[in-house]
Amino acid sequence: MITHFIAFLLTALTGVGQANFIEWSPSRKLTWDDFKAPPDVASTNAALTSSSINVEFGYDEEELQFNIKCSFDKNKSWVRIRNNTILLHEQGHFDIAELHARKLNQALKAYHFNAKTVSNDVNRIYDSVMTLHHAAQNEYDKETDFSRNKEKQTLWLKKIADDLQGLKTYAAYSKQ
Structure with a gap:
């Protein structure tokens, strides 16, 4: 039960800066106004999307409960060149x-x-999916x-849209 409390506490504490984040939604596409950070002077990129996938979890003796969030960080995302092609590309990163x-x-x-192993198991699963995530992001850019x-x-x-459609049954992130 303590794990549930810790997850709730982390949620309460991190809720303070939520205005800086956009949770992914099929109806809410990125706009250039969402990119608030100054461009990285050391980068040659036209823009950068900063997104994150977070999982909060808790468990008792019988089951795991979890909540996943996929968010775009306005204060870490930046743009140097604004055009529709680049904006669609950045939306692709968020969709990935x-x-x-x-x-x-x-x-x-x-x-x-x-x-006995739930914490390690969840962390292993998370790390495995994040490895795939980072590889997909790099392959997309390449x-x-x-x-x-x-x-x-x-x-x-098109591939990203098809893959999202194929996994639409997993769009609901929480298991209570």
Whole structure:
């Protein structure tokens, strides 16, 4: 039961800066106004999307409860060049994060609960999905040449949309 309290406490404490975050939603697309950070002078990128996938979990002797959040951080995301192609590319990054939040949800729902190892198990599952997430983000940038390869960009956006649709049953992040 203490674990439940800790998760709740972390939620209460982190709620203070929530105005800086946008939770992923199929109806809420990014706009350039969402990119609040100054551009990184050391980077040659046109823009940067800072997104995160967080999981809060608790358990008792019988089961795991969890909540997942996929968020865009306005204060860590920046833009140097503003055009629709780049904005769609950045939305693709946020959508890839959502795709992996759903994969995390899928993996946690498939998890066979073990009270003795649950914390390590959840961390292992999270780390495994995050490894896939980071690889997908890097592959996206590489194959699209950071949005400059328009044909690959179009193919990737379709693939991301199809993958999101394929995992729509895992869009509900909490298991109570």
